[in-house]
Amino acid sequence: xxxxxxxxxxxxxxxxxxxATQAALRAGYSPRTARAIGQENLTKPAIQKAIEKSRNxxxxxxxxxxxxxxxxxxxxxxxxxxxxxxxVEFGEEVDRVLLDPExxxxxxxxxxxxRVKHSKDVDGTILSEVSxxxxxxxxxxxxxxxALELLGRWKSMFSDNINVNKGVPISEVLDDDESEGY
Numbered sequence: 001x002x003x004x005x006x007x008x009x010x011x012x013x014x015x016x017x018x019x020a021t022q023a024a025l026r027a028g029y030s031p032r033t034a035r036a037i038g039q040e041n042l043t044k045p046a047i048q049k050a051i052e053k054s055r056n057x058x059x060x061x062x063x064x065x066x067x068x069x070x071x072x073x074x075x076x077x078x079x080x081x082x083x084x085x086x087x088v089e090f091g092e093e094v095d096r097v098l099l100d101p102e103x104x105x106x107x108x109x110x111x112x113x114x115r116v117k118h119s120k121d122v123d124g125t126i127l128s129e130v131s132x133x134x135x136x137x138x139x140x141x142x143x144x145x146x147a148l149e150l151l152g153r154w155k156s157m158f159s160d161n162i163n164v165n166k167g168v169p170i171s172e173v174l175d176d177d178e179s180e181g182y
Contacts, residue, residue: 001046010041011050015058073154075125080147082126087139089115 003011006027014023020038029037041047062068095111116137129140152158 003046003050007041007044007047008050010038011047011054014038014042014051015054069154073151076147076151076154078123078126079142080144080151082123082141082144084141087117087122087127087141089117091115 006029010023010027010029013026014020016023016026020042021035022038024034024038024041025031042051091113092110093113095109098107098109099105100107116139126141127139128142129138131138131140149158
């Protein structure tokens with residue numbers, strides 16, 4: 001069975017986030033019926049076959065490009081644990097020299113400096129932007145917190161689900177220290 005243009009669009013949209021309701025909405029189905037149609041579409045053999053074929057094609061393209069979970073995790077880790085000191089060096093230099101009026105000795109007035117490291121010493125894959133502004137050089141890094149979050153989710157360190165057990169006394173759920181105020 002051939003897919004209708006709307007069903008083809010549903011498959012394409014479904015592959016973006018694997019959310020049938022949202023895929024149905026983006027494919028042009030009515031908001032009132034999107035949930036039901038999205039679920040119904042997932043049961044149709046022709047749509048299942050199209051989704052599987054597209055997933056296999058994507059998997060093959062990713063493999064050909066050497067995009068693996070290991071490489072993604074490695075890059076996320078580099079971003080998550082990068083440090084500004086990987087790109088710049090902080091220091092100070094003499095700004096001006098003054099004479100001490102009482103002793104006649106020279107007093108060096110220092111100013112802070114920031115020196116950008118040479119490109120051969122910097123991992124450019126963890127920089128999202130380097131540009132020259134009228135105020136100087138601008139270095140922008142990817143979002144470290146987001147990289148940490150993605151790594152944590154990949155390692156199942158976080159849970160968005162809260163398990164509420166009905167009938168369990170709060171003292172059994174909380175530590176003794178936490179339950180004292182209740």
